[in-house]
Amino acid sequence: MLSENAKAEIEQLKGKYPDPKSALLPALYVAQREHGWLSPEVMRDVAEVMDLPPAEVASVASFYTMFNRQPVGENLIQVCTNISCSLLGAEHIVEYLKSKLGIDVGETTPDNKFTLVTVECLGSCGTAPMMQVNDTYYENLTEEKIDRILAELAERKG
Amino acid sequence: MEKFLLRNVGVPNSHEIDVYIGRGGYQALAKALKEFEPQELVNLVRESGLRGRGGAGFPAGVKWSFLPKGVYPRYLVCNADEGEPGTFKDRVLIEHDPHGLIEGIIISSYACEVEHAFIYIRGEYVFGAKRLEKAVAQAYERGYLGRNILGSGYDLELTVHRGAGSYVCGEETGLLTSLEGDRGHPKLKPPFPASQGLYRKPTIINNVETLFNVPFIVEHGAEWYKGFGTERSPGLKLFCISGHVNKPGVYELPLGTPMMTLINDYAGGPSKPIKTVIPGGSSTPMLPPDVLETLTLDYEALAAAGSMLGSGAVIVVGEGTCIVRLVERLAEFYRHESCGKCIPCREGTDWLYKIMHRIEHGQGREEDIDLLLDICDNISGKSFCPLGDAALGPITSSIKHFRDEYLYHIRERRCMV
Numbered sequence: 001m002l003s004e005n006a007k008a009e010i011e012q013l014k015g016k017y018p019d020p021k022s023a024l025l026p027a028l029y030v031a032q033r034e035h036g037w038l039s040p041e042v043m044r045d046v047a048e049v050m051d052l053p054p055a056e057v058a059s060v061a062s063f064y065t066m067f068n069r070q071p072v073g074e075n076l077i078q079v080c081t082n083i084s085c086s087l088l089g090a091e092h093i094v095e096y097l098k099s100k101l102g103i104d105v106g107e108t109t110p111d112n113k114f115t116l117v118t119v120e121c122l123g124s125c126g127t128a129p130m131m132q133v134n135d136t137y138y139e140n141l142t143e144e145k146i147d148r149i150l151a152e153l154a155e156r157k158g
Numbered sequence: 159m160e161k162f163l164l165r166n167v168g169v170p171n172s173h174e175i176d177v178y179i180g181r182g183g184y185q186a187l188a189k190a191l192k193e194f195e196p197q198e199l200v201n202l203v204r205e206s207g208l209r210g211r212g213g214a215g216f217p218a219g220v221k222w223s224f225l226p227k228g229v230y231p232r233y234l235v236c237n238a239d240e241g242e243p244g245t246f247k248d249r250v251l252i253e254h255d256p257h258g259l260i261e262g263i264i265i266s267s268y269a270c271e272v273e274h275a276f277i278y279i280r281g282e283y284v285f286g287a288k289r290l291e292k293a294v295a296q297a298y299e300r301g302y303l304g305r306n307i308l309g310s311g312y313d314l315e316l317t318v319h320r321g322a323g324s325y326v327c328g329e330e331t332g333l334l335t336s337l338e339g340d341r342g343h344p345k346l347k348p349p350f351p352a353s354q355g356l357y358r359k360p361t362i363i364n365n366v367e368t369l370f371n372v373p374f375i376v377e378h379g380a381e382w383y384k385g386f387g388t389e390r391s392p393g394l395k396l397f398c399i400s401g402h403v404n405k406p407g408v409y410e411l412p413l414g415t416p417m418m419t420l421i422n423d424y425a426g427g428p429s430k431p432i433k434t435v436i437p438g439g440s441s442t443p444m445l446p447p448d449v450l451e452t453l454t455l456d457y458e459a460l461a462a463a464g465s466m467l468g469s470g471a472v473i474v475v476g477e478g479t480c481i482v483r484l485v486e487r488l489a490e491f492y493r494h495e496s497c498g499k500c501i502p503c504r505e506g507t508d509w510l511y512k513i514m515h516r517i518e519h520g521q522g523r524e525e526d527i528d529l530l531l532d533i534c535d536n537i538s539g540k541s542f543c544p545l546g547d548a549a550l551g552p553i554t555s556s557i558k559h560f561r562d563e564y565l566y567h568i569r570e571r572r573c574m575v
């Protein structure tokens with residue numbers, strides 16, 4: 001499952017730390033970047049390169065919200081609904097995205113383009129309301145801004 | 159006021175090493191290595207009175223002096239997990255002035271005789287992590303990191319490490335367990351990290367902003383630094399202000415500045431009449447508007463007002479906001495982030511959320527208010543790490559100041575606003 005390149009990258013990461021086990025989170029990121037999510041098979045490969053029991057790798061991965069243990073759409077839309085964002089209308093942003101995408105929170109569009117989730121504070125409270133799509137922050141959201149962002153993302157080739 | 163901590167923010171390409179050096183960067187490092195023995199630097203930071211900016215406000219130089227003599231290797235971990243809702247100051251420093259942080263880390267590592275330092279940055283800060291990775295690579299190329307830094311004989315490795323989405327990993331022992339490649343469960347203290355931390359070796363953990371202050375202290379001296387702020391809360395602080403204000407953002411002010419100066423003169427005033435202010439991040443007790451007029455932003459004044467300076471995250475809540483709904487949302491956050499290791503916090507945060515949820519949804523009973531306080535009492539001081547206590551601030555303070563609104567919700571089965 002895991003490519004030879006990815007395995008080599010993980011080996012290299014292990015050398016960056018006084019104890020190679022510290023490279024586990026970075027290794028899981030490498031695996032997720034390659035596969036989009038962490039299937040049991042992929043985690044088993046990570047365990048092998050990391051020289052750790054597969055159950056331990058699965059247990060660590062499950063502790064952290066950023067490791068997807070289920071497949072997600074091409075674009076993972078994460079709307080912050082914590083305090084500063086909700087003071088400035090995060091709930092409305094979520095409702096708007098739900099109606100635009102025709103899905104509920106936690107769901108993926110049938111074309112697999114978008115998954116919608118709500119998340120905790122992303123450290124962008126001064127530019128609320130905001131969302132993160134994959135790695136990118138989109139701040140000071142309005143309906144028009146969301147229309148533009150979704151149109152751009154939908155056009156992008158998967 | 160002249161800016162120090164934010165002096166490079168807004169300067170084009172401030173994240174590039176040449177721009178940073180062109181503006182006087184890395185000179186404090188050269189001075190530290192040339193003019194100071196490590197112990198002298200520890201003393202200097204102690205004299206400056208610099209207190210930790212991650213929330214607890216512990217004096218940095220005192221923490222450094224707890225390192226056991228003669229025990230090596232030692233590690234330094236910069237806490238860039240920034241997860242306390244309302245807080246976004248470290249992100250600004252990381253994205254706009256990564257070299258300022260790196261310089262602070264190198265000087266602090268030299269002071270603590272550390273051979274390997276880490277920056278633990280929250281996983282969502284992908285852009286910030288890339289900026290840091292690049293800045294670290296530049297610093298290695300120019301000889302500010304690696305072997306024999308600036309010909310001083312001092313060696314330091316610096317590794318950027320990304321977290322992966324977990325608030326409790328901002329707690330220092332949770333952070334270390336996470337950095338060791340485990341689930342981020344907090345550990346019992348003592349032993350404190352300064353004596354047994356990362357890989358059971360002496361470890362110093364400081365917040366981004368704390369370390370960022372150090373080069374300024376080296377450059378200008380402890381007396382200069384103490385010239386800002388109050389006697390017991392000296393120095394400069396970043397305040398992140400959000401919510402119902404006209405110009406939310408990060409502002410640099412001396413500690414002891416009046417709260418209303420921040421709100422009116424910097425943040426452009428409230429966008430609605432103020433209902434309450436949460437002064438130091440989501441876990442700090444909320445304050446009623448009548449105390450704001452005379453309140454100053456320092457550790458002592460906020461403690462005297464019944465709250466905390468915390469991370470410096472001021473959240474302004476305007477009229478028309480339902481307090482019950484707001485507190486329910488925070489209760490949901492703490493329930494979600496409880497790591498489950500100890501029962502008072504795991505069970506307690508779950509109950510608190512369920513009760514808040516039923517009050518918010520018109521199914522509350524009058525006894526629920528006492529029940530909430532009773533549960534808070536059972537968590538307070540009995541949880542394994544401070545997250546359990548952090549969950550209580552919004553609940554106890556909102557009941558204290560807005561009991562009427564709770565009662566209205568319960569009796570009328572709907573919002574007062």
Ligand SMILES: Cc1cc2nc3c(=O)[nH]c(=O)nc-3n(C[C@H](O)[C@H](O)[C@H](O)COP(=O)(O)O)c2cc1C
Pocket residue numbers: 209210211212213214215216218237238239240241242325326327328329330331363364365366368369543544545548
């Ligand atoms: C639940 C919890 C979350 C925390 N999150 C952070 C954080 O994101 N950043 C931070 O610097 N300190 C955080 N802290 C405080 C750290 O435990 C620690 O006190 C701090 O990093 C020490 O650095 P300082 O003395 O420079 O403030 C948190 C504490 C708790 C209990």
Ligand code: SF4
Pocket residue numbers: 326344495496497498499500501503504541542543544545546547
């Ligand atoms: S207080 Fe909460 S977060 Fe801290 S150890 Fe206990 S369960 Fe985990």
Ligand code: FES
Pocket residue numbers: 080081082083084085086120121122123124125128130243244245
């Ligand atoms: S509350 Fe939404 S980014 Fe902080």
